Amino acid sequence: MSLSTTLTKRIIPCLDVKDGYTVKGVNFENLVEVADPVELAKKYSSEGADELVFLDITATNEKRKTIVELVQQISKNIFIPFTVGGGISSLDDIKAILKAGADKVSINSAAVKNPDIIKEVSDYFGRQCIVVALDAKKIDNDFYVFINAGKKNTGILALDWAKKVENLGAGEILLTSMDYDGTKKGFDIELNNLISSNVNIPVIASGGAGADAAHFADVFNKTNVDAALAASIFHFDELPIPKLKQELVEAGINVRN
Secondary structure, three states: OOHHHOOOEEEEEEEEEEOOEEEEEEOOEEEEEEEOHHHHHHHHHHHOOOOEEEEEOOOOOOOOOOOHHHHHHHHOOOOOOEEEEOOOOOHHHHHHHHHOOOOEEEEOHHHHHOOHHHHHHHHHHOHHHEEEEEEEEEEOOEEEEEEOOOOEEEEEEHHHHHHHHHHHOOOEEEEEEOOOOOOOOOOOHHHHHHHHOOOOOOEEEEOOOOOOHHHHHHHHHHOOOOEEEEOHHHHOOOOOHHHHHHHHHHOOOOEOO
């Protein structure tokens, strides 16, 4: 029996937002504007997305906070769980995001710089509210954690960090392969298998999805990930969510209706 038949898998569109617009790039570079994030969020909610992730991707580097007003607008227009990340570095930031309508918060750079924030948030709001985003890149034969929108190598091994954030109270890991990001050649099976097989919390695979349901079937069948995330293939209707889910069902993958 394949792993995918034992658990219901989630399909999650991602809105990478810069200056109020949804953007998309390749390998974290060359960002281009795509669409209004509120309209995209409404579209995905109505199409059957299981969750939505909103990442204010330049908030950390520009030393500013996530766009709370935009979070409020999106939360009023969707009916699915909603995760928000970008520029979040304190308990007060997280309170503001959750108050604005998010169901979960995603932290990356702040968690690496101050791992105690994971435990603090988990203790205060509950493990289910905190997602740790892990951006990994392969160097020689090891995967390393990068922060500041993929611009800084921390020197920390991705597997060590994944185990640590689980122990500190993270409820989920959003795992992005920087090598595969935006390439549309499929998910990074090696990285996703490494992390998902060594932690006991849900892992969301991110980076590399093309307009081919087989890419999603592969990551569900060959790794222990609980969800797969994509952006541009959904933004440009290259592979609409209803079509993807139908093809996954036909491939024997247990996805949510």
